Amino acid sequence: MLCLSPQGMFVLGLPYAILHGGYLGLFLIIFAAVVCCYTGKILIACLYEENEDGQLVRVRDSYVDIANACCAPRFPSLGGHVVNVAQIIELVMTCILYVVVSGNLMYNSFPNLPVSQRSWAIIATAALLPCAFLKNLKAVSKFSLLCTIAHFIINVLVIAYCLSRARDWAWDKVKFYIDVKKFPISIGIIVFSYTSQIFLPSLEGNMQKPSEFHCMMNWTHIAACILKGLFALVAYLTWADETKEVITDNLPSSIRAIVNIFLVSKALLSYPLPFFAAVDVLEKSFFQEGGRAFFPDCYGGDGRLKSWGLSLRCALVVFTMLMAIYVPHFALLMGLTGSLTGAGLCFLLPSLFHLKLLWRKLLWHQVFFDVAIFVIGGICSISGFIHSVEGLIEAYKYNLHD
Template sequence: MKLDEEYGLDRRIGFETDDEENQAERAYQNDDNDDTDSDIVLPSRNASIDLNSPSWPQTYRKSMDMYTSVTPPPSLSFLTGTSFKKISDSFLTSPYKRSHPTLPDSSFNKPLITATSLDNEEVPPSTLPSKLSTSSYSSLSFNELPSPQQCSYAQSVLNAINVLCGIGLLTTPYALKEGGWSSLLLLFVMGIICCYTGILLKQCLDSSPELKTYPDIGQAAFGVTGRILIAIILYMDLYSTCVEFLIMMSDNLSALFPDTHMDFAGFHLDSHQIFAITATLIIIPTVWLQDLSLLSYVSAGGIVTSVLLVLCLLWSGVIDKIGFHPSGTALNLAGLPVTVGLFGFCFGSHSVFPNIYSSMKQPSKFPSVLIISFVASVLIYAGVAICGFLMFGDSTESQYTLNMPKKFVASKIAAWTTVLCPFTKYALTITPVAFSIEELLPLAQQRSYSVSIIIRTVLVISTLVVALSVPYFESVTALIGSLLVMLVSIILPAACYLTILHGRLSKMQVAVCIFIVIAGVLCAIVGTYSAIASIADKMG
């Protein structure tokens, strides 16, 4: 490759990208340019990397694409029998197969960010065909994963809102109670910062057409070490979310059936433990599915779920005459660290933003997609926080559905919605973690469906053990928000942006990013300490 002399060797980054589609694209390029391109690999400015195989994880993008579709895949039709046969056949009957053809070594020698791409402030996404040949695409082929589709502007907005409006919605009244009315300002500030850092991720992706995922960005900024660390953080976030699902389901089922208990083999199980175990037993078969397209379609109704929960809350306050009663303090400094973690948890969707960006028909409109989705999400969060706190005051629980009187129909609808929604999301959330572990196995075990079942079953059971050991929804949520979300949504985007685009940023841009990193680190330290102390107190 010919380098532009004005940038020199330090602007050349030569290491492998992360997902199989990118590898196939580079192989496609090499087939056309073998006569003109040499195989020279120059060292990264971060580290000298010389790997013979692509870096872990390779399955991240394909597994995360399941979160970025508000429409069913073209192959899924509810009006034909074939779709149901496809789903039924995928359940413990289809062999778990992956093919691993070897891509040309030269495909891994091309730099992730070239000097040419660094010439331009904005580099458009790759213009290679989005649908590659079967041989190129089969590097890591998973039957579970729908093919990525190009999304319209409206679909992209819905996708972004869908991933932003999650289970954090239930905790906002409690967060407001802990921090006081002035903490609402913190919600808006965090929304603005997270929206800005989402745009920073887009700028990082634009620095090279080869960048497609968050781990790609981490590798471009900090080498393979950065890629692996970011991937681990992202997978920890997904895993901990699954733990939250189990705690949330057991809490709400316990509220619906509070007198449930069991004595078995000398052990006494209360309602929380019984329902956590029951939910796990029901969830386990869903993670065995080979085709998750139906779950992906159903879970895309997260916006509908959020709207339904909001309507149930308003119905209880107005129609069921619970009423709105002003209470609370202006600012509670003692509870502010908890509020930071809970509000932070609401904006932990940055791991999916690169997928949404890559799937857009018009990627240049991604900043406006983020702005619209963040404005909508912040308004929803603030509205629920205010209404819930006015309704339940100082008795507000960690999930406002636990406060709603169960004698009302709206309360039962809200509780069952909170219970059923995680059933569709759990398998989609744990699957990327399972894939990442399977990648580390020898090739023979990677092709074994029984090994895949064992890994996924063990993962689910492990989340049950954690949920039973630390069944404190608000504390676990605050810990995730303070530690993992602060890293993924605030600290790392700004740090990667500074590293990848250094030398081309204004002093103001550098100052803003440094401020964001410092503020994120301080919030992470204070919030994490507070959450861990709270868990320790409750367990002690």
């Protein structure tokens, strides 16, 4: 469940995806679940090779190991660097989105206060600065239960309100046509809500019964697909064309503040996980590779974090704040991240690595699936990236004009 938790609250952007995609958006929620489930399985398959007795043996431990194996022997570390960059971008963007959504929610919860959305983002970041002192995930794990409870309460409150207005649901507003300009952004939002591939090798390696990994993937993605699809549809039917980027902004003021406070709490409690993961990747990639490291180790001989290493961590927290302040567009950032790194890590790279490492053992339909996923994923990624960037440029110009 840990692998899926970082994206838990980003289902709040799915109704916005239905706004621009209609029934095709619902189809893509199902399609993305199926594809991500499949690519998760083939990614884990790349961790194994057959020994002399024909038994499968785990010879790799991570996504980076798989990437390096695909690029060996000519470029033994190139693949790992590509995956690391993609992971860092995705994790940092997730942190930025938590700050964005915190500022957005607090601003819309207390519109009468003389505090701007940017100021709320700064206040949220001040509460997150202690994350720079994290040495392990023990402290983070203590908040997992609180995050789960908060998320459950949020979903219950939103769904309950939507069901209370079931008589007014706008079924005629669910379109069979799409907004050509904005729908690619919706694809990125949907893909981003499913991204968990970077955590799967570690998850599978820590399972007591790794043989049950496929079963776990099937049931978690079926459950996620059903819950996300119902949540997106019910919320869109309630507000139709008035659906906003963060669906809780549509709630009446009487309950919006309560729901948003729970959401902000969840966002702040969820921030440390992707932040620590990003720091871990950065430190291992640039500071802890012995003679190959680009910079000296962040830790002293006694294992304590050096002052300049702490400064770099604080700088990363501040960077997420600055991005949230100057690009405060939740749905567009989700779409950009999903199109850029989400599609790459979930669609493109797993299918490419599967073809590269297991080509001789694949059946024709597996080759067809891998090639089809790579082509479709590539088209969606490029299209979503272009339209998300265009949307951000337009939004930025609009903000300047205002």
